[in-house]
Amino acid sequence: MEILEWIRLVAGGALLISGLIIFLIELYGIFHLKYVLNRMHAAAMGDTLGISFSLVGLMILSGFNFTTLKMALIVVFLWFASPVSSHLLARLEVSTNENLNKHCQVYPILENLERELKEEKEKEAGGGKK
Amino acid sequence: MSDANTLLETIHQGMYITVLIILAVMLFACLIRAVRGPRVADRIVAVNMMGTMVMVMIAVLSLYLKEGFLIDICLIYALVSFLAVIVITKVYMGVYEEKYHADEEGEKPYGNP
Numbered sequence: 001m002e003i004l005e006w007i008r009l010v011a012g013g014a015l016l017i018s019g020l021i022i023f024l025i026e027l028y029g030i031f032h033l034k035y036v037l038n039r040m041h042a043a044a045m046g047d048t049l050g051i052s053f054s055l056v057g058l059m060i061l062s063g064f065n066f067t068t069l070k071m072a073l074i075v076v077f078l079w080f081a082s083p084v085s086s087h088l089l090a091r092l093e094v095s096t097n098e099n100l101n102k103h104c105q106v107y108p109i110l111e112n113l114e115r116e117l118k119e120e121k122e123k124e125a126g127g128g129k130k
Numbered sequence: 131m132s133d134a135n136t137l138l139e140t141i142h143q144g145m146y147i148t149v150l151i152i153l154a155v156m157l158f159a160c161l162i163r164a165v166r167g168p169r170v171a172d173r174i175v176a177v178n179m180m181g182t183m184v185m186v187m188i189a190v191l192s193l194y195l196k197e198g199f200l201i202d203i204c205l206i207y208a209l210v211s212f213l214a215v216i217v218i219t220k221v222y223m224g225v226y227e228e229k230y231h232a233d234e235e236g237e238k239p240y241g242n243p
Binding site: 005006009013016017019020023024026027030031036039040043047050051054055058061062065066067070071073074077078081084085088089091092093095096097 | 138141142145149152153156159160163167169170171172174175176178179182183185186189190192193198201202204205208209212215216219220222223226
């Protein structure tokens with residue numbers, strides 16, 4: 001069937017090109033953002049979505065065979081592995097940076113943070129009731 | 131029966147080659163961030179991104195050359211790059227603790243030399 005081949009080409013090609021556009025946006029974010037924790041945010045989200053779109057597009061272009069199953073396995077593995085590496089990199093940055101106070105707000109004592117969050121919630125509930 | 135005959139095949143090959151060229155240019159741009167980045171985590175983030183782009187390139191190449199076994203290389207590359215990030219992070223945190231906080235109170239695992 002000729003028309004099915006054309007539909008497969010258009011759908012797979014559109015998904016592959018949109019995956020490429022997401023990689024371009026991620027590359028721009030890596031250069032534009034200021035601190036490494038912000039860049040890590042851009043990199044992790046862009047990587048996951050970009051490779052998912054690209055590989056799903058390639059799965060449609062490849063047809064119904066064993067290669068498609070292996071690509072699905074790659075996508076599932078990356079969905080598990082990418083958040084773990086992002087978490088570890090954030091831990092590395094926080095534990096080796098001497099002056100972290102310049103970039104984020106540091107709470108050395110946990111009770112202060114919990115108290116501030118509770119006060120914010122009560123303020124919002126009081127403002128909503130009025 | 132040559133398969134570059136039909137219009138469909140030509141469009142496929144052209145699309146794959148365009149995607150490969152654009153991904154290769156983006157790979158070099160990531161390398162600039164890996165060289166320039168002021169902190170260690172900058173460089174590891176850039177290398178991780180390069181690994182992901184290389185994975186998409188291998189998958190596209192596997193469909194362009196019509197060889198099924200290149201997808202296995204892609205899967206193994208994903209595993210190895212994930213493991214590399216974890217090992218580098220753990221090693222650097224250990225080296226940092228030992229170098230800058232060795233004079234504080236704590237257990238020395240191997241005792242005094």
